[in-house]
Amino acid sequence: MKEDGHVAVITLESGEMIDGDLFIDCTGFRSLLLGEAMGAEYLDWSNYLPCNRAVAVPSENIGEPIPYTRSTAQQAGWQWRIPLQHRTGNGHVFSDAFISEDEATATLLTNLEGKPLADPRMLQFTTGRRSFFWKKNCVALGLSAGFMEPLESTAIHLIQVGIAWLLALLPDKRFNQLEIDEYNRIISTIYEQTRDFIILHYKANEREDSAFWKQCRDMDVPESLQRRMDLFRASGRCLIQGDELFSTNSWLAVLLGQNIWPETYNNTAESMDESALQEMLAGMQSRVNQAASALPSHQEFINRCCPALPPT
Template identity: 45%
Template sequence: MEQQRQKKPVRRVVIAGGGTAGWMVAAGLSKSLGKLLDIKLIESEEIGTVGVGEATIPTLLNFHHLMEINEQEFMAETMATFKLGISFENWRNVNEDYIHSFGTTGTDHWTAGFQHFWHKGRERGIAGDYGDYCLELKAGLKNRFAHLPNNGMNYAYHMDAGRYAKFLRRFSERYGVQRVEGKIVEVRKNLLSGDITALRLDSGAELEGDLFIDCTGFRGLLIGQTMGVEYEDWSHWLFNDSAVALQTKSVRDAVPYTRSIARDAGWQWQIPLQHRVGNGLVYSTRYTDDETALRTLQAAVDGEPLMTPRVIRFTPGQRKQTWKGNCIAIGLASGFLEPIESTSIHLIQRGIIRLMQMFPQDGISQADIDEFNQQADYEIQHIRDFIILHYNVTNRRDTPYWRDAATMKLPPSLQHRIDLFRDTGRVFRVPNELFAENSWIQVMLGQGILPASHHQTADLMGDEELARFLGNISGTIDRTVAQLPSHQKYVEQYCSGTGW
């Protein structure tokens, strides 16, 4: 039985595992607290990383800003391109597509969101598609991009995850992080407190620490196998448990969006980088097999393969505790949600920022542990609901996979959101939630939910006023998009260091 630990200052931090998660943690800790800490990262060249988290969301720009990372240098090093959103193809139904873009759509009124005015305009026959009023969506469709004044274009990146880890390694080592090569063969614990005291490597070396960060991926070597934290399985909501990944040579200009193409028992991703394309198929082995999944992917990709396809197994869900004792899990060790909305790196980033805000320099506090775990749980559950939405709200009934997804029993929190929007057109963002109102609206409209009513404020506009209001928004967007350069040319010049 664990006894109450004695609080002691945290000066030695040991990060178990490299990859994107490990080196993001190392970068965050060393940049902010490197002068106060001894930070070591254990990594083995023999242990591969998942390395398919290559599509991001705009929050990564915030992390890079905090780290003072030069964007052009980062993009050149990671062969990155810009991303304005995700194209969801065959999700609402076969041959019916929509885009979940970054940024905002239209202009809200303080009493009601833009969707109510758009809905009224559709009733009167004077409104275009909802996406006509979003700059990022229209720019994506036209394959155009540029940085605009006052951060006028919301964007993220497609990047090479392996190169990103190496980029962050160099960054972290400049701030004093020590990389230790080796495999962890034993985790030593204090039998009284239950805390981890040291990690023994295959070389015989032992690394002692005050705080241990588990970035060992799905294995959860520290948080799961050593600290005994159970895993909460969400596969009754999220059926997919496997992915097959394949990189191919680029055969056309890179588009500024991720493609997510729904298949019979899962979905295919396509992520365009400067030098290649990342491809993969996420699927459920309850509804198909590895061989069929591989054939489906190979039949759908263009370009020469650059690697042997590899299958990745996973269980959607989360650890019941992200922080236990003196061990904190970040990245895949803490939980996994499939990359349909590119949230994996965001969750790593949020774990790092949460750690910075609650860093136990004077000793580990149970109150901090409880708050950390509560925030992590709250955050991933809202993302989980958003991902489930894509599967459940669909008109597809053509395969057992889609029929079962459409008829599953939903988490009450998600069912309420769907009912509220379907009945009233209203969406309310939960405090500190990742996805804002416009994301929920784009996906719910894209998946086929048209609200039964709209806010009465929209009724106060006459046809002429409403048409002018909507026309001004779409007209401004069209004029802006027409002046943007092609995404491909912009990336080539921007990453060459010559600017634009």
């Protein structure tokens, strides 16, 4: 470390020393540079997102693949099913405060559609983020910056936006603090918007059959999410700011899909003629149906455009 708090060199296990102007921490959960050397504490969000384990196993494909990932709620978490060309990826994300690792593994294996192709693998995590992402000449990307539980598969997106904003604010050797502050402000906002969208899935549940889901429904949510839910309930407004990852359509799918309905509608709807609106929506539905019925199945599309080589 230099006197001014900048990272000077990294010493490898072999003893080799690597110096540099800018250091990017990609050391995963260990966060060796930003977390350990720069002292960025981990802000733990498990009071909002209590799942802290995932058990994963591949299985044999059964029939033609569906063109999407399916997430299914379980007693103390949820299960993913990702159809790939030669196998299906499966996993059970859960909170070990509510079920044991053995129970979670049994649930996963019971719910597989095809035979398992390997032994289940257990992973541990804590949803949260570092209190800052960039200090002096050190920036963290990926798990060294934070981890979001995988319900919306956002980890690689967060890495990508981290790279994009680092390029937009790429420093010179003076490391202007204004650029560093701006990066930290933007990335914090992106992490928090992503977190809020995932929390909504848990908060807006109506299940009565499990202590896990009841706790999620009763929990306090971040003020930013509470405001969004209150505004939607009050007026049907779902406002998106700037280039948020999740669009109005995504928010509406979860709000309405999990039974959060507005008490009244946005009054601009008064300016529309109802029969013209019905006609427009019917036309839209008919065009969507026509386009969908003309499309090949997912398997036909894969065969035509991107068949993978057999696994070796």
